[in-house]
Amino acid sequence: MQGPAGSVANRVGGTMSFLSRLKSAVVGVVAAAFLSTAAVAADGPTVGVVVPTLDAQFWNSYVAFMKKGADELGVNLVVLNADNKPDQMVKSLEDLVAQKVDGIIFTPYWATAARGLTLAKEAEIPVILTDSYPDFSPQTERFPNYIAFIGPSDEDAGYQMAKALFAAIKPGPDGKKVIGVVNGTAGTSVAIDRRKGLEDALKEAPDVRVAGEVDGNFVRDTSQTAFESLFQGNPDITGVWAANGGTATGVMAALKNHGKKPGKDVMVVAMDLNPENVEAVKSGELLFDIGGHWLQGGFALVALFDQIKGIPVPAGADNVKLKLLPLTKDRVAQFEKDFPGGVPTYDFRQHSRFYNKDAKPAVFEMQYSN
Template sequence: MTSITRRTILLAASALGAVGLTAGIAFADLPVLAKKDTYKVGFAQTESNNPWRIAQTESMQAKAKELGFQLVYTDAAGSAAKQVADVNSMIAQGVDLIFLAPREEKPLIPAVMAAKKAGIPVILLDRNVDQSLAKAGEDYITFIGSDFIDEGKRMAEWLVKNKPDGAKIIELEGTTGSSPANDRKKGFDEALAGMAGFEIVASQTGDFARDKGRQVAEALLQAHPDANVIYAHNDEMAMGAIAALEAAGKVPGKDVLVLSIDGGKEAVQAVVDGKIAAVVECNPRFGPKAFETMARYAAGEAIEPWVKNIDAFYDPSNAKDEVANAY
């Protein structure tokens, strides 16, 4: 049994007026996904060098196994070029749908377009692509992920509330060109813009990696010894920053507040231990929502362009109670 045709969606949309018609045309541009009992599905992961990525992969694999689907899994090992090649390999293998966690916003556009041309629908997970070059509902089904701008904003708001006298901040950015790095910076920086006493004294990429985060934090702490806050775009860099602070003879949580995003068990425990001040969660357990969205699409539903994940927040008020629930 095949899914509802795009012509049916167009006819239904036309009855809803101009707004519905526009949505129907965009949906009609996408490849069809037949409704079947089982599927061969691709999952193009960006890397597996940190707990967040490992948790995401395990969630996707567990859900595929539960459903009885064949999952073609690849690991790009941090290379956008390899990830494009991985998607092309999935296309050649004739998968029914591709889940793609794009390493960077622009370099993965050719992969998205190649899948569309081959008639294979794509769902983006956790990172988006450049919206001026590819659009949800036209070139891929949807983006499933967190509100990265809001994550940065929530962290800035917590900082202002809990350190009202101001701060000199070192910002450890994620992978250059990736949507979480771009947006976590945007949300945080804009929320602090014009706030008296709050100054970002240095901002540099640590590539979402623990060791690089440590190295960058060491250099920036030497250049800015008066910095009293480190805002890291993920837990790995936050843990690296803690190591850098301790090596410099500073006490994390006392001499310098460390702020993080992701919410892995190690980081939440560090909140309990007083080494991290606060963490915004970025939930990596994508399996259930990813495959549910795929099923909705196969059933002919028009999918919203952004399927949002809801993320928790950890600080000393709740970390001890929540650490067991962290990934």
């Protein structure tokens, strides 16, 4: 993996954050998603994107970064929201195929990978999957149009979250550290792999007891309701492993409703590096966060753009799992210095082999400068 790129175009600045400046653009793209691509197309290719839900801050960050990339590369971006519904995910993919887009990027929650890839294969549309992956590899005879997967190293992230949590909580009278677990969307590789990382850490920590587990579906409100029930039945919980940023926000709200102070009475760890979670780490309410993988959408856009332009993704670079950036309170100042507004510097054209024959890989891992 390469470190952060050197030269930078269009660095985000001013008093507004990157995500704030692109919020209206994202809304506009989503609102126009079902319009004919002829209405927006100029010279550039049209790429369709389907996200699991735009109710989650993570996916808005993902789309915002892709929108920046589309502007720099000259891509018409069509974004569709599955709204946390499996049927809508498939319907969105059908719509993109009907629009005859030049490429598709989607996140195959709810076992939709094979169905979506089949639809795209029949229409000869190249596809990159992000965040969650199926039980088969890219660039095979079955799906030659599945050109790459780009997503996080979820198992490693889940393990780091757990280790930070276990180290911070104190044992009860019985010598046990009692934790609650709020998992993500059941059946997705994302949720499965993060839970594997937690399990790896539990095997190394016989003094930790899991009081119970609930499914938060990776969204705030569901996580809050689910954890409130879990905590009510297990008030001895002093640590919570939350599967993502929205989940952690819901958990912290639930704890406050029970008169508990996150970061003092109950420690919480999370994943995503959403802006509100970064603020929670800064304030001491959130013990540990890890993320940056919403960048995967922009990375995928560069690779798919080059593929459409006749520069294929190399077979050795078709399955990418990103190691993520950890954040604790003592690193917040460095994080804010290195990533103003939470955004790394990234020049999409410099990473495109179509625009730059000597381009570095489209993918890099966020790292602290010190």
